[in-house]
Amino acid sequence: MPRVSRPHRRPLIVHPPEVTRGLARRLGVSHLIAGPSERVVWALFTFVNSFVTIAMLAGLAMIVRAPFVFPSLGPTAFLFFFNPRSPASAPRHAMYGHAIGLACGWGSLALFGLLQSPSAMSGGVDLPRVLAAALSLASTGAFMILLKAVHPPAGATTLIVSLGIVTSIRHLLIIELAVALLTLQAILINRHAGIDYPLWALRDRSSG
Numbered sequence: 001m002p003r004v005s006r007p008h009r010r011p012l013i014v015h016p017p018e019v020t021r022g023l024a025r026r027l028g029v030s031h032l033i034a035g036p037s038e039r040v041v042w043a044l045f046t047f048v049n050s051f052v053t054i055a056m057l058a059g060l061a062m063i064v065r066a067p068f069v070f071p072s073l074g075p076t077a078f079l080f081f082f083n084p085r086s087p088a089s090a091p092r093h094a095m096y097g098h099a100i101g102l103a104c105g106w107g108s109l110a111l112f113g114l115l116q117s118p119s120a121m122s123g124g125v126d127l128p129r130v131l132a133a134a135l136s137l138a139s140t141g142a143f144m145i146l147l148k149a150v151h152p153p154a155g156a157t158t159l160i161v162s163l164g165i166v167t168s169i170r171h172l173l174i175i176e177l178a179v180a181l182l183t184l185q186a187i188l189i190n191r192h193a194g195i196d197y198p199l200w201a202l203r204d205r206s207s208g
Contacts, residue, residue: 020045022193046081053077053185057178067171068178072098072156076179079153080186084197088151091183092201097151098179101140102172105161108136119164129163136162 020042024030032041054069061068076098079089087093109115112128120129140158144150157175160166166175190197 020193022195023189026192026194049081049189050077053182056185057181060181066174067166068174068181070157070160070166070175070178072101072153072160073178073182075153075156076151076182077186079151080182081189084186084190084195085202087202089186090198090200090202091187092198093149093151094153094179094183095176096147096149097144097154098157099176100143100147100149101136101154101156101158102161102175104139104143105136105158106167106169106172108132108139108158108162109164109167111135114164115167117164121163121165123164133159133162 020038021030023045024032024041032038054073057068057073076094079086080094083089088097106115109132112132114128114132117123117129120133136158137155140154144154161172166172187197187199
C-alpha cells in the first residue's frame with residue numbers, strides 16, 4: 001500500500017512582545033535583549049507589570065471593599081501587553097466587550113428570575129442557571145460581533161455575572177471601571193514603549 005505522507009509539524013515559536021523591546025530601547029538597555037538574555041527580560045517585564053497591575057486594583061478593592069479584581073482581567077492584561085496591535089487589544093474593544101458581557105450576564109439573570117438567587121457556587125446549578133449561563137455567553141458573542149468589538153476575555157466576564165458571583169448594578173459598574181483603569185495603564189505603558197497603540201480604536205490603514 002502506498003505510504004500516506006503526513007504534514008510536517010513545525011515547532012511552536014513564541015515571539016517576544018514588541019512592548020518589551022520598545023521599553024528596552026527607550027531605557028537605553030537594548031543590549032539586554034540581545035541573545036538568550038531577551039527571554040529573561042521578557043519574564044521580568046511580565047512579572048513586574050502583572051504584579052503592579054493586580055496589586056494596584058487589589059489595593060483599591062481592599063480600600064473601597066468593591067470587586068476591582070476579577071478573573072477576566074488576567075487575559076485582558078495579557079492581550080494588552082503581549083499583542084497590543086491586535087484589534088482585540090484596542091481600548092474600544094476591551095471597554096465595549098466587557099460592557100457587553102456585563103449587560104448580557106445581568107439580562108440573562110433577570111430573564112430567568114435569578115437576580116436574588118444564591119450563586120451557582122453556593123446554591124448549585126439548576127436548569128434556569130444553565131439556561132442563563134448559556135444565553136449570556138451566546139448573546140455576548142453575538143453582540144460583540146454585531147458591534148465590531150470582539151474581546152474574548154469578555155466571555156469570562158459574562159459568566160461571572162450569569163453564574164451569580166457578581167449581580168448588583170453597583171458592582172457591575174465597578175468592574176467596568178476596573179477595566180477602564182487597566183486600559184489606561186495599557187495606553188501609558190505601550191505608548192511609552194514607542195508602540196503605535198491607539199487611544200481608543202485602531203486606525204483603518206486600508207482607507208489611506
